Amino acid sequence: MDPITTSTLCIGGIGLASAAALAVAEKYLSVPQDPRIGKVTEMLPGANCGGCGYAGCADYARAIVADNAECNLCAPGGPACAQAIAAFLGRAAAAMERRVAIVLCCGDDTEALRRAAYNGIADCAAAQATAGGDKGCAYGCLGYGSCARVCPVNAIRIANGIAKVDKALCIACGKCVAACPRKLIKLVPAAAEIHVLCSSKDKGPAVKKVCGTGCIGCRICTKLADGAITMDGFLAVVDYAKPLTNEETVAKCPGHCIRKDAPPPTPNS
Template identity: 45%
Template sequence: MMVSLGIAGASMLVMAMIFSYILGWANKQFKVQVDPKIEEVIEALPGANCGGCGYLGCSDYAVAIVADNDPVNKCAVGGQACAQAIADIMGVEVGDVVPLHAIVHCNAPVSSRLGMTQYMGEKRCASAQQVAGVQGCTFGCLGFGDCIEVCNYDAIHIVDGLARVDYEKCIGCGACTKACPRGILSVAGFKEEAIPVVACSNKDKAKDAKAVCNNACVGCKACAKESDLFTISDNLSKCNYDDYSAPKYEEAMKAIEKCPTGCIHFMGTR
């Protein structure tokens, strides 16, 4: 009996040694060589894993930079210093880093909304979105704060039923845009401290838009006549943020003044 146990134990030991050797050999033979620059770039990134760069996290972005020559200036959290550090690692020019911030495409506080009903369900935008007739405007902010829950920077708050961005804190990570079931939030590059924004998402015709909100865009084209920054599509004005710079401030102000419902505003830190 003891001899049998000894033989079994010895056999197991020999087999363990053989498998260890095989695994060690396989590890060396099939090891994937990782470019050391990837590790350097990961170290240079802030590790926020916010997804604002368009990738799932900092590691994926680092791989894209090294393997695919992706631009080094996409990290909103790290900003210019981070971009410069990565540029030094990669031996490239950093380029300008345009600050990214969230924009709320709705400017209707509760007092401006028409056709409101009492909602008794779960106080979440995602839940309220599933209920017909929660409010007259099916495009506007629901105001239950799903965007607040996902913001790690305390940069968005609900004031009088409307999401508002704190531009001193917002780094443009885009988490709020993914949380909003109505898609009224977007992220844009701010070439200036403040940029003109069409704060409305209503694509209905003027009569229907005015029936549900006092502040809705009515697609009247008044803004487009004053400035080529604005175009009208689907009954809704849109602003080309990439074309806006300080020299266009005056024409942007003229467009704002001509807007009959006051749905165009400058948003930012100014």
């Protein structure tokens, strides 16, 4: 046989054999995937933010269908998405509460001291690693925007040296919570409007020395809040499980660190 025929037959034979092996394997060994997984994936927003705790929307859809995961974990999709999936799968839709991230510090550059001039990499973790950060307060927001950079929807702005979350844009994916080296960002119910915007656990005089708007641990708010604010050492902490509506807490706070959210802008204003 001449080389042309041999090589053609040889390559053709190898190709055929491989194709046959693959076809057989595909037919007898492949793992059938539940068709509902694809449908549920389409219902999810497809942002792949990971806020639900799974690796992307497709993985979450798989978990919902196969592992019976709750279908109300998708923050960007919101209640509408949860209900649509629940209806599709014939499950009871669990109630879902919208949550937003909040930075628990209001000591901006006007109120809080900077104890050093930091010239390094503009990154909170790097600033924190450099002798504990340049902020006078060991608990305050450093304002180098590590949280803003990881935010998939650009909901975080740095204003006057501290980070602020735009409530309307936040999808509660939790990436900023993990990015903050000082653990200042928390996910709270979007309905809550009154917050203690301070995380300093120092005693009153120590707080006052470095910040004009810190919690000094006076306990006035705990008496007014009817159990919705508790003390963690020298720091007042809002218990978001209980309703907090008494606006006197905002007015009476001597540290001016209890703040009420600005009302959402109306469309015609």
